[in-house]
Amino acid sequence: MSDRERYTYMAAVMKALAHPTRLFIIDELEKGPRNVSELTDLVGIDMSTMSRHLATLKQVGIIGYTKVNNQMIYRLLCPCVMDMHKCVVKIKEQEGKRES
Amino acid sequence: MSDRERYTYMAAVMKALAHPTRLFIIDELEKGPRNVSELTDLVGIDMSTMSRHLATLKQVGIIGYTKVNNQMIYRLLCPCVMDMHKCVVKIKEQEGKRES
DNA sequence: TGGCTATTTGGCGGAATGACCAAATATAGA
DNA sequence: TCTATATTTGGTCATTCCGCCAAATAGCCA
Numbered sequence A, B: 001m002s003d004r005e006r007y008t009y010m011a012a013v014m015k016a017l018a019h020p021t022r023l024f025i026i027d028e029l030e031k032g033p034r035n036v037s038e039l040t041d042l043v044g045i046d047m048s049t050m051s052r053h054l055a056t057l058k059q060v061g062i063i064g065y066t067k068v069n070n071q072m073i074y075r076l077l078c079p080c081v082m083d084m085h086k087c088v089v090k091i092k093e094q095e096g097k098r099e100s
Numbered sequence C: 001t002g003g004c005t006a007t008t009t010g011g012c013g014g015a016a017t018g019a020c021c022a023a024a025t026a027t028a029g030a
Numbered sequence D: 001t002c003t004a005t006a007t008t009t010g011g012t013c014a015t016t017c018c019g020c021c022a023a024a025t026a027g028c029c030a
Helices: A003-017 A020-031 A035-043 A047-059 A081-097 B003-017 B020-031 B037-041 B047-059 B081-097
Strands: A063-068 A071-077 B061-069 B071-076
Touching: A003 A047, A003 B003, A003 B020, A003 B081, A020 A035, A020 A047, A020 A063, A020 A081, A020 B003, A035 A047, A035 A063, A035 A071, A047 A063, A047 A071, A063 B037, A081 B003, A081 B061, A081 B081, B003 B020, B003 B047, B020 B037, B020 B047, B020 B071, B020 B081, B037 B047, B037 B071, B047 B061, B047 B071
Parallel strands: none
Antiparallel strands: A063 A071, B061 B071
């Protein structure tokens, strides 16, 4: 894998995380599996929009789903995503200490 | 800070990282300070585009600069960003192990 | 089959992104 | 002051994103 490919891949993962709703989804799935309706109700957006957010996260392998009857039960595949949250918090914390 | 604000802030940081060139910039600045021309030559894009990428990273506090004569010397303010890289690598590693 | 529920997909519109070129700005030096 | 160098900013264009609504799809159950 070339450097260019690696950066492109990483950027795709970051991009998948770069939306408030999708970060919320990750936090919520960290508590346990949820179906699309539950997540939709929690966020308060159109279900079609939620479905697309879920597809975005699924596409890069952060979440997965199990089909149960006519429901899609989504779950977090990569808990390490939470480490990123912590890192972002660090960035914020040091914001005040910057020189320039 | 409300949950909604927190997610919005985090998403903004992720978004700033969500581009191959900007990830490259971070890797490069991790080695040491660089001016705009150096980074531009390394990536091979228009200097104006590079300048905007740098502004994006600066805006969320990941990098900073010092003005020396008519040069802008950029440097990494938040080395912890590298931790995120590691996390993304983890996501990639477990890609093969996924069930669905 | 028909109807009900859950979810995804197609399409549209407005906003943001990222590339380039050209022009503006700032600083050093002749 | 004039010129050269380094950087940013304004403008344009094509593409992508993200919201909604409407329609399609899939799986129960009567």
